[in-house]
Amino acid sequence: MDLYHPPAQNGITQETSLPTRRPNNMSQPHSAAAPAWPGPDTSRIPFWAYTRPDLYQRELERLFYQGHWCYVGLEAEIPQPGDFRRSVIGERSVIMVRDAEGHINVVENVCAHRGMRFCRERHGKAQDFLCPYHQWNYSLKGDLQGVPFRRGVKQDGQVQGGMPKDFKPEEHGLTRLKVACRGGVVFASFDHAVESLEDFLGPNILPWFDRVFSGRPLKILGYRRQRIPGNWKLMQENIKDPYHPGLLHTWFSTFGLWRADNKSALKMDAHHRHAAMISTRGQGGQPAAAAAEVVAGVDSFKQSMQLNDPRLLDIVPEPWWGGPTAVMTTVFPSLIIQQQVNSVSMRHIQPHGTGSFDFVWTHFGFEDDSPEMTQRRLTQANLFGPAGFVSADDGEVIEWSQQGFEQKPEHRTLVEMGGRDIADSEHMVTETLIRGMYAYWRQVMEE
Amino acid sequence: MQALDFDTFQQVLALHTDYALACDSADWERWPDFFTEDGSYRLQPRENHEQGLPLCLLALESQAMMRDRVYGVKETLYHDPYYQRHVVGLPRVLRTETGPDGRVSALHTQANYAVFRTKLDGESTVFNVGVYHDHIVCTSTGLKLRTRLCVYDSEMIANSLIYPI
Numbered sequence: 001m002d003l004y005h006p007p008a009q010n011g012i013t014q015e016t017s018l019p020t021r022r023p024n025n026m027s028q029p030h031s032a033a034a035p036a037w038p039g040p041d042t043s044r045i046p047f048w049a050y051t052r053p054d055l056y057q058r059e060l061e062r063l064f065y066q067g068h069w070c071y072v073g074l075e076a077e078i079p080q081p082g083d084f085r086r087s088v089i090g091e092r093s094v095i096m097v098r099d100a101e102g103h104i105n106v107v108e109n110v111c112a113h114r115g116m117r118f119c120r121e122r123h124g125k126a127q128d129f130l131c132p133y134h135q136w137n138y139s140l141k142g143d144l145q146g147v148p149f150r151r152g153v154k155q156d157g158q159v160q161g162g163m164p165k166d167f168k169p170e171e172h173g174l175t176r177l178k179v180a181c182r183g184g185v186v187f188a189s190f191d192h193a194v195e196s197l198e199d200f201l202g203p204n205i206l207p208w209f210d211r212v213f214s215g216r217p218l219k220i221l222g223y224r225r226q227r228i229p230g231n232w233k234l235m236q237e238n239i240k241d242p243y244h245p246g247l248l249h250t251w252f253s254t255f256g257l258w259r260a261d262n263k264s265a266l267k268m269d270a271h272h273r274h275a276a277m278i279s280t281r282g283q284g285g286q287p288a289a290a291a292a293e294v295v296a297g298v299d300s301f302k303q304s305m306q307l308n309d310p311r312l313l314d315i316v317p318e319p320w321w322g323g324p325t326a327v328m329t330t331v332f333p334s335l336i337i338q339q340q341v342n343s344v345s346m347r348h349i350q351p352h353g354t355g356s357f358d359f360v361w362t363h364f365g366f367e368d369d370s371p372e373m374t375q376r377r378l379t380q381a382n383l384f385g386p387a388g389f390v391s392a393d394d395g396e397v398i399e400w401s402q403q404g405f406e407q408k409p410e411h412r413t414l415v416e417m418g419g420r421d422i423a424d425s426e427h428m429v430t431e432t433l434i435r436g437m438y439a440y441w442r443q444v445m446e447e
Numbered sequence: 448m449q450a451l452d453f454d455t456f457q458q459v460l461a462l463h464t465d466y467a468l469a470c471d472s473a474d475w476e477r478w479p480d481f482f483t484e485d486g487s488y489r490l491q492p493r494e495n496h497e498q499g500l501p502l503c504l505l506a507l508e509s510q511a512m513m514r515d516r517v518y519g520v521k522e523t524l525y526h527d528p529y530y531q532r533h534v535v536g537l538p539r540v541l542r543t544e545t546g547p548d549g550r551v552s553a554l555h556t557q558a559n560y561a562v563f564r565t566k567l568d569g570e571s572t573v574f575n576v577g578v579y580h581d582h583i584v585c586t587s588t589g590l591k592l593r594t595r596l597c598v599y600d601s602e603m604i605a606n607s608l609i610y611p612i
Binding site: 122220221222223224225226227228229248249250251300302305307308309311312358363374378379381382385386387389392393395396397399400 | 490492494495498500501502503504505506507508509511512514515516518519522523524525526527602603604605606607608609
């Protein structure tokens with residue numbers, strides 16, 4: 001699809017120059033006709049922020065490929081030299097691999113010769129990488145080490161063909177990414193000038209990251225994958241939105257796991273791109289009279305609901321929690337770190353196009369977990385993932401949101417719960433984290 | 448393994464068809480009744496199964512936990528309504544156990560399945576395909592599932608999965 005979309009006629013002001021609805025797959029050059037952001041702040045978010053292909057391409061370049069660290073995987077997924085696992089940054093396939101010296105490398109899964117995405121297995125063990133097409137061979141660090149017929153073929157005493165004399169293998173390795181590992185988590189960036197991971201996370205978010213990843217060896221429990229037909233930013237917003245969980249999710253409101261009367265805090269980095277939503281579980285059930293409004297009229301609140309099998313919520317506090325029973329950390333743009341009681345996971349955002357992303361869950365525990373704790377984490381995992389008692393509806397509401405956006409891209413969402421400003425908070429009745437994320441987005445995207 | 452008598456095999460077929468029809472008729476309350484009280488239901492992506500990783504998409508460890516899931520499906524999960532339709536292949540009997548009376552007391556079977564999903568106003572799509580690994584026991588009320596492990600190839604779930612497979 002390569003349709004040129006002419007700019008709107010002159011004489012139309014920016015505010016009213018919104019194009020009529022356009023097909024989602026039509027390329028839209030950024031031009032003077034591009035619509036203006038509605039209003040002075042980020043308490044209104046235009047629907048076109050989720051539907052315009054030109055913005056999406058700019059997001060890939062500026063958010064996923066430049067200036068940011070993206071999540072790749074966990075060190076525990078590749079414990080031995082030669083272990084590799086494919087991953088994704090934005091729309092680019094990458095390979096996370098442990099080399100013979102035990103160091104972790106991340107290389108782009110594109111052959112330097114003819115551009116093939118050569119690594120097809122999802123994970124495995126290798127001594128080197130081989131592109132099957134012309135058998136170019138790379139070390140686990142990405143260095144080109146073998147080119148068949150590089151010096152030609154001898155026929156009748158003559159050397160025929162081969163690469164030019166000035167061919168330098170060292171100039172034709174795989175694209176290597178900058179890598180940062182912290183507490184067993186692997187991040188990478190195509191941008192070698194990116195700031196340190198620690199500066200990227202910032203002093204307000206780093207302690208919440210380190211709370212989970214203190215260096216205790218991790219134990220991988222498994223994967224879950226879902227393709228959500230919505231814009232990728234909606235998943236970041238979902239976990240920057242403490243307003244919805246006690247309303248959309250019966251289990252959170254009824255059992256007090258996440259509710260407006262819980263003790264809570266919202267923290268952001270200085271750029272407002274990352275956030276931690278921190279909550280301490282209340283007693284559940286009917287709240288004290290003074291807080292009755294938190295469940296009054298809430299459709300999802302089921303006062304008489306009792307579990308037939310209480311093991312689903314057999315919660316055992318762990319010392320490393322340090323108090324809060326749930327901390328949801330959004331690392332912009334690619335990662336959500338989940339700690340909901342005893343269930344811990346990485347949720348990896350892998351966008352493709354304006355209206356779809358893959359959401360990959362890696363559940364884990366710790367090497368020193370007792371068998372009972374491992375079982376508890378697995379049983380509580382029923383709450384989360386694409387079929388989870390809590391999380392299944394998040395994917396659904398994201399799909400329905402995207403449908404609304406595509407129906408009338410000239411419209412906007414309303415994000416002014418808790419005011420129109422951006423600030424950390426000691427309560428959950430606010431959308432300040434979403435406003436913060438869009439303030440950052442506008443700055444980087446120049447929108 | 449003793450040759451399986453046709454009557455028992457016919458009961459295995461009936462268990463499969465009754466289970467599928469209950470799941471396809473939105474008759475969720477009946478679903479846990481196909482299991483023993485201490486039965487378990489697991490729905491696991493094939494990648495985890497093959498790597499020996501324990502995580503499932505759903506891991507319901509008792510009939511009571513299945514009833515909690517039914518309550519979730521009916522009352523607590525907000526989701527797009529959809530129809531689903533199972534097509535289950537003929538079961539392969541791997542092994543039988545014999546009771547003191549010399550009759551078959553339990554069976555270990557496998558059967559391929561495909562589940563189609565049809566959303567309102569949408570086309571029918573292949574939603575989840577995989578294989579059932581079943582441990583079936585003979586009880587006074589007929590054959591029951593002691594364990595049903597559904598290992599699915601469709602690792603990338605089309606957004607969400609609500610109803611039992």
